[in-house]
Amino acid sequence: MTQNEDEAQPDVDYLRERVRHLEQASQWHHYAMDVLTSMTAIFGDHSQSRDVAAILESTHECVGRLLPLEDAGYYTVDDESSFHLSFRQAGCEGPELEAIVEQLIDEGMFSWALNQNHPVCLPCPGNDDKEGARDDHLVLHVISSRTRIRGMFVGRTRGHPIHPRDPGMKVLSIVLFNAAYALESAALYTLMDHQHKTLKKISERQSLELAHQYSHDALTGLPNRVLFSDRLHQLIQKGPTGDEDDSSHVAVILMDLDHFKRVNDSLGHGYGDHLIKNLADNLRTILADTELLGHHHLDEGHVTLSRLGGDEFGIILDRVDSLDLLARFAQHLLDNVSCEYVIHGHPVFLTCSAGISIHPFDGRDVDTLIKNADAAMYEAKQRGRNHYHFYTQDINAQTYRHLMLENELSRALDRDEFQLHYQPQISLATGKVEGLEALVRWEHPEKGYLNPGHFIPVAEDTGLIEQLGLWVVRRACADMNRLETTGLPVPRMAINLSPRQFRQADLAAQYAAIISDAGIQASQIELELTESTIMQDIDKAVEIFGDMQQLGFRLAVDDFGTGYSSLNQLKHFPIHTLKIDRSFIRGIPQDRDDAAIVKAIVAMAKGLGLEVVAEGVEARHQLDFLKGLDCESVQGFYFSRPLPYDELCEYLQASESVKATTASSQG
CATH class of the missing domain: 1.20.5 (Single alpha-helices involved in coiled-coils or other helix-helix interfaces)
Known part of the structure; x- marks a missing residue:
């Protein structure tokens, strides 16, 4: 060459x-x-409902021609962002791949691969533990459209790792991109198909459903008030003709949950709805117990259960021949529905109250029977709740008195019948009046002075407490200004908040506006809320306390020791003062338990940098015990009862005179 x-x-x-x-x-x-041409099989036939498994099977036929796969799985993601193995390579049904994916999830590699815009190739976990598996690798690639992740491809190969820029990997991206759109299209098509079928069903059954909705409760599916009243009317018409000696009667039982509003206010209406549904199911079960009904001479065919609205249920019992057995049956109902319900992981213990009216003794028409059963239920609640009560004529008079009190209370604000009395809070270190607690009194034109316990619960139930609370703040601010003009010291003013006031959305803004108009500094006002009210909804309490603190208000926990709060909960609240409940002060120092509790509260408060006020101090030995604990302040009859404004001025003047005399004698 x-x-x-x-x-x-x-x-x-x-x-x-x-x-x-x-x-x-x-x-x-x-x-x-x-391979790319064969991708058309991935999209299938749009004229039929799409199947995820069929899409993934077609996808795998393409992918299997691109990569030498020992095993492969296709994971799809649901609406809760959980991944599920939806398709597996044929002949590879063992748990090994799933175990590998679980390990990748635990190590965070699965999540990392999801966020890559290209395929990744990783050594297979466990290579070092399995003979002959040192060359195993995993190929991971997200199945994603431009808007949403639809799943993840996981394939196991043997041999050298495949580089992300390998032509097969590039085509893999294209195939899986199209698979994602196919899955998205299938989901959309399924949704549209479901909507079409739903609309068709609605159209076909519209008349029937409208009739059912008119007569049944949407939440529980029980008959509603309309059907309840109609059923009762029919039974009255065909029942006893008016002979009160007839041995068979129709009974109406109305029952509702005690303090159900607390559940809605603390946990939310969604939780309340679940509780109502659980209670309805519980009642259904009890009223379907043929052995129980037979024991009380009742029959399932003669029982009607309804939800009348809110937390109120109605029961009609036809052919009642024994009022004694009816009473036992009512007690059995309450015993079985008054229990702990677990709603979304929250244990809620609730009791029920019931009222009973009998036809024809307690009414000869529907409205009268329902009204009287409702009055009897209210009487059961007034007597302590978790009880039933038969209607009597006297109940009407009590209900009337309660209604009259509501009406008089609503007019009392307009007529300026309320007054504020002030109880001094005394510093044990200086003997000075360092605070006043504003306590509302109602000077009824006919009954004289009424204590808060007589009318505050009514005001709370009717919502009048919100107007009354604003009046208290305005009057307290006005009296603080009057004290300043007379030259008397203006101590800190403590004002109570009721549970309903505490739930007002604009509470902080309203109070801030009032004190601003009055020229009072927010730091001169201390807002008190009972510990039990705070514990009903801790997160909400922390939020509202934070709003109040930002505005400058001082914050106090009233009746501390009675609400079962823990130190861990207490540390989250931006509070300044703890008020020891008078029930613990009453027994000190003789009662060892009360003494131990008071010591613990004072020590805990000091550890948290909080002031302590002991309420209800009435005797010298109580005062001496509290001084020994270095308690900052006390209030109670030992120093003064709550005083109207004029007597308060005299008290403060006398206190100033004593201090002046003491100071001159010491000089």
């Missing part, structure tokens, strides 16, 4: 290698195009 031929040989070899490479590339491109 000549020298020129020797020199030309490398060029020929290079060209041959280049031609071979181009031929292979061309063959691969043709193959890839063939």
